[in-house]
Each structure stands twice: as structure tokens, then as C-alpha cells.
Amino acid sequence: MDGEGKRGKAVIVGGSIAGMSCAHALTLAGWDVLVLEKTPSSPTGSPTGAGLGLNSFSQQIIQSWLPHSQQQQLLHNTTMPLTIDQNREKKVHSTVTRDESFNFRAAHWADLHGLLYTALPSDIFLWGHLFLSFHVVDGKDSVIVKAKVLATGKVVEIVGDLLVAADGCLSSIRQKYLPDFKLRYSGYCAWRGVLDFSKIENSETITGIRKAYPDLGKGLYFDLASGTHTGLYELPNKRLNWIWYVNQPEPEVKGTSVTMKVNSDMIQKMQQEAEKVLIPEFVKVIKETREPFLNFIYDSDPLEKIFWDNVVLVGDAAHPTTPHCVRSTNMSILDAAVLGKCMEKWGAQKLESALEEYQFIRLPVTSKQVLHARRLGRLKQGLVLPDREPFDPKLVRPDDHQELLVRNTPFFNDVPLSLGLIPSGCL
Ligand SMILES: Cc1cc2nc3c(=O)[nH]c(=O)nc-3n(C[C@H](O)[C@H](O)[C@H](O)COP(=O)(O)OP(=O)(O)OC[C@H]3O[C@@H](n4cnc5c(N)ncnc54)[C@H](O)[C@@H]3O)c2cc1C
Numbered sequence: 001m002d003g004e005g006k007r008g009k010a011v012i013v014g015g016s017i018a019g020m021s022c023a024h025a026l027t028l029a030g031w032d033v034l035v036l037e038k039t040p041s042s043p044t045g046s047p048t049g050a051g052l053g054l055n056s057f058s059q060q061i062i063q064s065w066l067p068h069s070q071q072q073q074l075l076h077n078t079t080m081p082l083t084i085d086q087n088r089e090k091k092v093h094s095t096v097t098r099d100e101s102f103n104f105r106a107a108h109w110a111d112l113h114g115l116l117y118t119a120l121p122s123d124i125f126l127w128g129h130l131f132l133s134f135h136v137v138d139g140k141d142s143v144i145v146k147a148k149v150l151a152t153g154k155v156v157e158i159v160g161d162l163l164v165a166a167d168g169c170l171s172s173i174r175q176k177y178l179p180d181f182k183l184r185y186s187g188y189c190a191w192r193g194v195l196d197f198s199k200i201e202n203s204e205t206i207t208g209i210r211k212a213y214p215d216l217g218k219g220l221y222f223d224l225a226s227g228t229h230t231g232l233y234e235l236p237n238k239r240l241n242w243i244w245y246v247n248q249p250e251p252e253v254k255g256t257s258v259t260m261k262v263n264s265d266m267i268q269k270m271q272q273e274a275e276k277v278l279i280p281e282f283v284k285v286i287k288e289t290r291e292p293f294l295n296f297i298y299d300s301d302p303l304e305k306i307f308w309d310n311v312v313l314v315g316d317a318a319h320p321t322t323p324h325c326v327r328s329t330n331m332s333i334l335d336a337a338v339l340g341k342c343m344e345k346w347g348a349q350k351l352e353s354a355l356e357e358y359q360f361i362r363l364p365v366t367s368k369q370v371l372h373a374r375r376l377g378r379l380k381q382g383l384v385l386p387d388r389e390p391f392d393p394k395l396v397r398p399d400d401h402q403e404l405l406v407r408n409t410p411f412f413n414d415v416p417l418s419l420g421l422i423p424s425g426c427l
Helices: 017-028 056-065 069-077 109-118 172-177 204-212 264-277 280-288 328-346 348-380 398-404
Strands: 009-013 032-037 051-054 079-082 084-089 094-099 104-108 125-127 129-136 143-149 155-160 162-165 184-196 219-225 228-235 239-247 293-299 311-313
Touching (some): 009 143, 032 155, 051 056, 051 109, 051 228, 056 109, 056 328, 104 228, 143 162, 162 172, 172 311, 184 348, 228 280, 264 280, 293 348, 328 348
Parallel strands (some): 009 032, 009 162, 032 125, 084 219
Antiparallel strands (some): 051 104, 129 143, 143 155, 219 228, 228 239
């Protein structure tokens, strides 16, 4: 609420992690919020997505958004420890780096999304609403958003004081301010999947993978091989999350997603290739996974601005990134928390100051993290880097150890103290 008692109204486009997080943070800051999301209904409870890692600060922020102690317990129950971050050389399973104080927790995307969603009032969501366009009213006092109701084809207009672009790495809101913006292809894609092993717990596949990766359930494994690498960790409710990065030319990405639906031929070819490259225990997990999917890995050079007028970018819209520093979701949550605190501090009447402070805090941090993730990905994929020989996991140098550790990401423990974002008792 601002000094004169008028509540600001934010229209948030995108109801994924960044959008949900902003809905929490802005509501707490005294704003009215409305979330427009093109998917027809909440994916809560569906198997959509795969695994993600939450750092301890994100966990604390989420806890502070969940009003009831039961829900706070739920965050603990829907995540698993990711205490150890380790890189190994694939063939001989030899440990290259091992960080025992990584202190993340693993969640399934749909579980985290569901947790954030169910803690918000359902009437702030407009599902099945495709954002079409917006215009800022002269004087920047308000913004008018047009959206299409997908069920009826009707176009509706919504007026707000602030437009929050949480519409992902292909953001069409960002495109209006940066018409020449293009994502940058990383040089590789990632096969991903989640194996539900609840009915095959004692199978050869599961006993085999647990033997090959004894820290499953508490750690995150990266296996490094020549020109490729994999990631593996366990998720709650007896699931294994895996990812396999494969160098390949830029695909022709059609439509509005960087995730591709794959057919059975592609899966078969991928499995044959995996047999040549990966260890047999990992291959078995891949082969038993239903509906693996393919992500094309993109990022972008850091933007110079993340707000214009009364329009602000958050999450992947503000800083598309490769996943190697486990930042994407954590950045979205921190963006939202900082935005909320800036709004609380300045009030709806001083929106420009609030957005300037948000940008001042977040842009230097996310810019460095995106570039660091880019470098780490290229390193692990054995791709060319300007200042070193391509990385070879069989000839690891002492310097490589530092580069490989996720905790050496710039601002790894970044906590913007100035805004009082630390929940009491956490330091
Ligand atoms: C369904 C789904 C599953 C995911 N699963 C994982 C996962 O398992 N692991 C992981 O690390 N990351 C996952 N991600 C990505 C992850 O959420 C993001 O990388 C990160 O959390 C930042 O989120 P974001 O909200 O900024 O962007 P995104 O998660 O990409 O969300 C953008 C949202 O905006 C909506 N949107 C876009 N354009 C419009 C429009 N014109 N009108 C209305 N709505 C629009 C999209 O439907 C989407 O819900 C997933 C994303 C989605 C959408």
C-alpha cells in the first residue's frame, strides 16, 4: 500500500515459477495481483517438468511466503537433500571435485509449482489467457494489457499500474522493447527425464545405479567425459532425475518453446548413442524412463536494462541462462523477493524508484551468473574457450577443480542485505 492508501495493481504475465513467486512477493508488499497464464489450468499434480535445485536462501524465501507451518513442512517434504556437489570422470568413476557443503535441496518442478500455487488465492489466476499486447498509458500511470481467452477466442483488456513480464526466455514483452533481441544457442542440447522407480525399487536398474552412485539421495552427480557430461540426482517419491548434454548444431526451433516433443525413433537413436558413450547403469535408467524429452540450451548476453516505463522483467525473461550453475529457478525466486521488497520500500506512487532499485540490485548479479554458467557449460562440453585449451576430463589441472565447483559461481551466496531479505533467525 502506498503512502496515500491506494493499492497498486500488478498484472503478471506467466504463471510458472517466476510469476508465482512475484504473486507472493507483491501480495506481501501490499499490491493487488492478477496472473495471466496461457496454459489452460494449473499443472499442479501433473508430471510436467523435471528436477531443479533450490539453494538455502530460496528455501528460506519460499518458507516466508507460505503462511501456515504445515505448508512450511511441505517444502521440506517435497524436497530432498542435495548436500554434495561432485564431478567424476565417467569411465573410472574417479572423483574430480567433491563439495560436501553444497546445501541445496532437490524438487520436482511440478511439486514446487504446486506448493507456490496452492498458497495463493485461486481468484488471482486467469488460466487459458494468452497475452497478446500491451500499451503504456501516457504519463506511465497505467498499462493496458490485451489477452485472448483461449476457450472462447474473446479478447479482454486488463488495466494495471505495473506489468510484470514473467513470460520466460522467449518473452514477447521483452521483444517489444528489444525487437532485435535473439537467444544465443549454446552449441548443445540436453536429453532429460525422470524415472519413477516406485514399483521397481529392488530391480537390477535401481540397485545398479545406487551402487554406481552411492550418494544418491543426498548428492548431485556430474559425470564428465570427452565432449559430453551428465547430471543425476534423486527426487522425493522415488524418482531419479537425469540429464545428458549432447553437442550438436543449432536446431530449427519452431513455435514458442525450447523444449521439443520427441518421437519414438529419436528416443531409440538417443538410447543407442547413450550405449556408446555412457556407463551401463546410467543407460539402464535412461531406457526405463517414460517420455524423456529434449531441451535446446540457450542463454543470452546480459541485458542492459530490465525495466522500461512501468514494465519489468523477471526470471528467464530477464536473464535466459544455461543450467550449469543451478541458477534459473533460484534467480526467479530472488528476483521476485527483491522486487517485492523494493515495492514495499518505495510504495506504488514511487514505482520508478522501486524498479530502479530492483534493477540496481539484480542486474549485476544475474549478468555475471549467466556468463559464468555459459563458461562452465562450454568447459564441461569440451568446447572452445578463448583463454584455455578445451577441457579434457582425463587430464584435469588443479585450476579446473575451482572452475568445476558450482559454489564458485559469482555471488553464489548473494543475499541482498540492504533490503532485509533474511527471515529472522537465519544468519
Ligand atoms: C511447464 C514447465 C516445466 C518446467 N520444468 C522445469 C524443470 O523441471 N526443471 C527446471 O530447472 N526448469 C523447468 N522449467 C523452467 C523453469 O521454470 C525456469 O527455467 C525458471 O524457473 C524460470 O522460470 P520463469 O517463470 O521465468 O520461466 P518459465 O518457467 O519458462 O515460465 C514462463 C511462463 O510464461 C507463460 N507464457 C509465455 N508466454 C505467454 C503468453 N503470451 N501469454 C500467457 N502466458 C505466457 C508460459 O506458459 C510459462 O508458464 C519449466 C518451465 C515450464 C513452463
